[in-house]
Amino acid sequence: MSAVIDSHHDDHHHGPAKGFSRWLYTTNHKDIGSMYLWFSLVMLFIGGAMAMVIRAELFEPGSQIVSPEFYNQMVTNHGLIMVFGVIMPAFVGFANWMIPMQIGAPDMALPRLNNLSFWILPVAFGILLSTFFMEGGAPNFGWTFYAPLSTEYAPPTVTFFIFSVHIMGASSIMGSINIITTILNMRAPGMTLMKMPLFVWSWFITAYLLIAVMPVLAGAVTMMLMDIHAGTSFFKAGGGGDPVLFQHIFWFFGHPEVYIMILPAFGIVSHIIETFSRKPIFGYSSMVYAIASIALLSFVVWAHHMFTVGMPIAGELFFMYSTMLIAIPTGVKVFNWLSTMFKGSLTFETPMLFAIAFVALFTIGGLSGIMLAIAPADFQYHDTYFVVAHFHYVLVPGALFSLLAAAYYWIPKWTGKMYDETLGKVHFWMSFISVNLTFFPMHFVGLAGMPRRIPDYAMQFADWNMMVSVGAFLFGISQLLFLFIVLKCIYNGKAATTEVWEGAKDKGFEWTVDSPAPYHTFSSPPSMESLKSSS
Amino acid sequence: MFRAIKYSLSLAAALTANFSFAAWDDLNMSPGATQLSQEIFGLHMTVFYVCLAIGIAVLLAMAFILFKYRKKEGVKPADFDDSTALEITWTVLFALILIVLAVPATSVMIKAYDDQEGDINILITGHQWKWQYEYIEDEVGFFSNLSTSLDKRNNLAPKDENYLLEVDEPLVIPTNTRVRFLITANDVIHSWWVPDFAIKQDAIPGFVNTGWTYVNEPGVFRGQCTELCGQYHGYMPIVVKAVSPEEYSTFIRDKKEAKIQQALLTEKLWSTSELMEIGEGIYQKNCVACHQIGGRGIPPVFPSLVGSEIVMRNKARHIEILMEGVQGAAMASYAEQLSEVEIAAVITYTRQAWGNAETGDGKIVIPKEILDYKTNKL
Numbered sequence: 036m037s038a039v040i041d042s043h044h045d046d047h048h049h050g051p052a053k054g055f056s057r058w059l060y061t062t063n064h065k066d067i068g069s070m071y072l073w074f075s076l077v078m079l080f081i082g083g084a085m086a087m088v089i090r091a092e093l094f095e096p097g098s099q100i101v102s103p104e105f106y107n108q109m110v111t112n113h114g115l116i117m118v119f120g121v122i123m124p125a126f127v128g129f130a131n132w133m134i135p136m137q138i139g140a141p142d143m144a145l146p147r148l149n150n151l152s153f154w155i156l157p158v159a160f161g162i163l164l165s166t167f168f169m170e171g172g173a174p175n176f177g178w179t180f181y182a183p184l185s186t187e188y189a190p191p192t193v194t195f196f197i198f199s200v201h202i203m204g205a206s207s208i209m210g211s212i213n214i215i216t217t218i219l220n221m222r223a224p225g226m227t228l229m230k231m232p233l234f235v236w237s238w239f240i241t242a243y244l245l246i247a248v249m250p251v252l253a254g255a256v257t258m259m260l261m262d263i264h265a266g267t268s269f270f271k272a273g274g275g276g277d278p279v280l281f282q283h284i285f286w287f288f289g290h291p292e293v294y295i296m297i298l299p300a301f302g303i304v305s306h307i308i309e310t311f312s313r314k315p316i317f318g319y320s321s322m323v324y325a326i327a328s329i330a331l332l333s334f335v336v337w338a339h340h341m342f343t344v345g346m347p348i349a350g351e352l353f354f355m356y357s358t359m360l361i362a363i364p365t366g367v368k369v370f371n372w373l374s375t376m377f378k379g380s381l382t383f384e385t386p387m388l389f390a391i392a393f394v395a396l397f398t399i400g401g402l403s404g405i406m407l408a409i410a411p412a413d414f415q416y417h418d419t420y421f422v423v424a425h426f427h428y429v430l431v432p433g434a435l436f437s438l439l440a441a442a443y444y445w446i447p448k449w450t451g452k453m454y455d456e457t458l459g460k461v462h463f464w465m466s467f468i469s470v471n472l473t474f475f476p477m478h479f480v481g482l483a484g485m486p487r488r489i490p491d492y493a494m495q496f497a498d499w500n501m502m503v504s505v506g507a508f509l510f511g512i513s514q515l516l517f518l519f520i521v522l523k524c525i526y527n528g529k530a531a532t533t534e535v536w537e538g539a540k541d542k543g544f545e546w547t548v549d550s551p552a553p554y555h556t557f558s559s560p561p562s563m564e565s566l567k568s569s570s
Numbered sequence: 571m572f573r574a575i576k577y578s579l580s581l582a583a584a585l586t587a588n589f590s591f592a593a594w595d596d597l598n599m600s601p602g603a604t605q606l607s608q609e610i611f612g613l614h615m616t617v618f619y620v621c622l623a624i625g626i627a628v629l630l631a632m633a634f635i636l637f638k639y640r641k642k643e644g645v646k647p648a649d650f651d652d653s654t655a656l657e658i659t660w661t662v663l664f665a666l667i668l669i670v671l672a673v674p675a676t677s678v679m680i681k682a683y684d685d686q687e688g689d690i691n692i693l694i695t696g697h698q699w700k701w702q703y704e705y706i707e708d709e710v711g712f713f714s715n716l717s718t719s720l721d722k723r724n725n726l727a728p729k730d731e732n733y734l735l736e737v738d739e740p741l742v743i744p745t746n747t748r749v750r751f752l753i754t755a756n757d758v759i760h761s762w763w764v765p766d767f768a769i770k771q772d773a774i775p776g777f778v779n780t781g782w783t784y785v786n787e788p789g790v791f792r793g794q795c796t797e798l799c800g801q802y803h804g805y806m807p808i809v810v811k812a813v814s815p816e817e818y819s820t821f822i823r824d825k826k827e828a829k830i831q832q833a834l835l836t837e838k839l840w841s842t843s844e845l846m847e848i849g850e851g852i853y854q855k856n857c858v859a860c861h862q863i864g865g866r867g868i869p870p871v872f873p874s875l876v877g878s879e880i881v882m883r884n885k886a887r888h889i890e891i892l893m894e895g896v897q898g899a900a901m902a903s904y905a906e907q908l909s910e911v912e913i914a915a916v917i918t919y920t921r922q923a924w925g926n927a928e929t930g931d932g933k934i935v936i937p938k939e940i941l942d943y944k945t946n947k948l
Contacts, residue, residue, distance in 0.1 A: 096733060097725040104801040104868075171871055177798045183775065184758040184800060188698075188900060190871060272776025278759060279774060313641075315651040343761060344772045345779035348683045352676060359668045366664045367657065373632060374656070378648035380641045391636065398628050402621040409671065411678040412614045414770045415599055418761060418796040483596035484765045486796040489804030491723065493735050495596050 062146030071128030082116035114178025139223030159202035182270035225563035237302030300437030312379030385459030389440035400428030421481025451551030452528025472506030607768035688750025696760030696773035744818035761797035849919025882930025
């Protein structure tokens, strides 16, 4: 039992270092994955607190708790933090934890890069959040930061914002390079591309999207920087520049970006549904092709965010048709999930509840997406709460629910302990009810004509807005319960088995290793046969 | 006992009587006031019903599967994982549904994109945070500002039906006439939206977008700016009043008359108190948003006017700022927006108010000086 013998015995299974340096210097995919996940949970509460301020201001008509200027700062930073600080890092956290384990690799291919790509993120968000304490206040031009509001008319802190976005982009690009390199080079023998788990596939494609569009975002903010400080006129109409160019560049990044936030969710949900249906996933190859086609289409639909900028009619029609096309692969995925459950043997543990809610509510978000794709009707929907309802349906009960589902699904494997199933279900039902209470009425106020990003509104929108605010407060409180459940699991959970879930048998390499998974998972590659033979 | 029942019954009656959830009237898009808006509304409803049908079908199928195939003792799950025929079927089905939707969408789109000249052409310019309307043929125009009082916005006075949807001067258009709007902006991007016309066009500096309408019946139509344009984005509504062509010609005649009167005013002899009175009104309407009620601004973005070197001692630069705006800052030029009298009055007001007259040179500016500035520039 002496430490000397232990360390000798664990020659190449040595444990982590102790203290803060463990986290600062770590090159271990599990440690880095955990840091990404904790980081995004912290950011979720910061971005969520901003949403609470927004909803408190909109609780009733009239000025309530903050000034219109601060309201705009809340709207802007809520969006930036949720997109770049919560959803994206959380998916990268899952990628770090699960991709090596799912493909039978010992770690990520580029561990030091991995460390760096995480540690620059808190720096980026530290810079962004520090602008709240500077003269002129934080960025206030919306997360889409349209020029010239974000250039000629921006607060002086915009420069910090630009620097922060650059760092976030660098982090994402490094993370993506790492993920692609790992997937291409470190799969277990016999795991051909078309045998990879769907989560790995979804991240493989997402990583290419990130590498393709993050430099575009970097280009956009660099042009802003030049316009602000170097006297150029990329987006300055007065100097012969073009404000609409900014929107084209932004959305050429921005539309693939929204799929970056949903494709890994598709992978996660596929795993959870097949596990709790006790059946193999239906239409594996069509799932892969669907993700790939969504990714490709994402590059040719960007201007559907810009139907009202005055494009020529040919442009309007092209972007309307191409956007409608996305419904096909997305519909295929929904039907495949339903077919996976069809004739299965379903149980409804917390991850499955969140996954089912994902399919149901993502479908609602997808259908309102079809409505928004119809260009002439979009003249009425554009920049109203209908759009707010749409993208929150795909991002909250969509992306965020998939993240919660994934956390419940894999946390027993990470900690070796089970979470409290009863509390998990309470968390699910509270989240499910409040998320709909929050976002469903937004469809109504949007259709009735309430513009987005306004700090005060006309009397006719009062009743629904109060309901939305109540729902939002409930949803906020529900997520504190999640934090409690995670802590309770880590410190006080019952021991989990190797397989964790009854239906997880043969569903992937991660269910063949101990719970908790050893610090270094596979020192020699596992064999594909080991998955097959046991069935 | 009886009393308790009676009490609870009357309470229930009172509750139901008081329960009025006004929002049920505002669930959907308005069909609007023009043929185009009604066609877009029809398109919206078509797409909505198709999506609703798909949504209900998917959710019902899901509910059925979740119930029917829940885990039962002794029932083994199936192990199929593919069906090419099935997958091709639903892929084709989706494609067909989309084609059905694309056809009417294309035809409505073409109608909306008719940008022939109108019988009347109106140039709409978005400013932070007001709309400017200019009747191109008649060479008259004006600015349209939110008229909801600060007291209402700060919950010090009761709000009424048109809270935040009312302006000091609505855009007036004639019925039964093709009206074309040319839409642009002076500072940041705004978006001009009147739901009842189904027009939403971004107002972009350096671009002129178009929209058109043809209203049959007189009426008042309200809308809002729909592109985030800074802190008072929520406070620049649009009100359009459609009137009969006769009433419209009277309106234009009055406008032309007022324009001539305005020009004559620059010749008049003005006293400081007259200028101060007009200036205070102009300041409340145009300047408080940034420079605040007491003139102290919100530094560093919106500088304080109290004790400012320019306001106290540099009259020439003061006039120049009002006329030209400040490059790279939020301060816009008011040369077009305000008359000579109004500019002179508001400069005088800021030079006199808040103790500036006592600490500074206290010089006033008369309308003639503004006119001279304009003339010299030519």
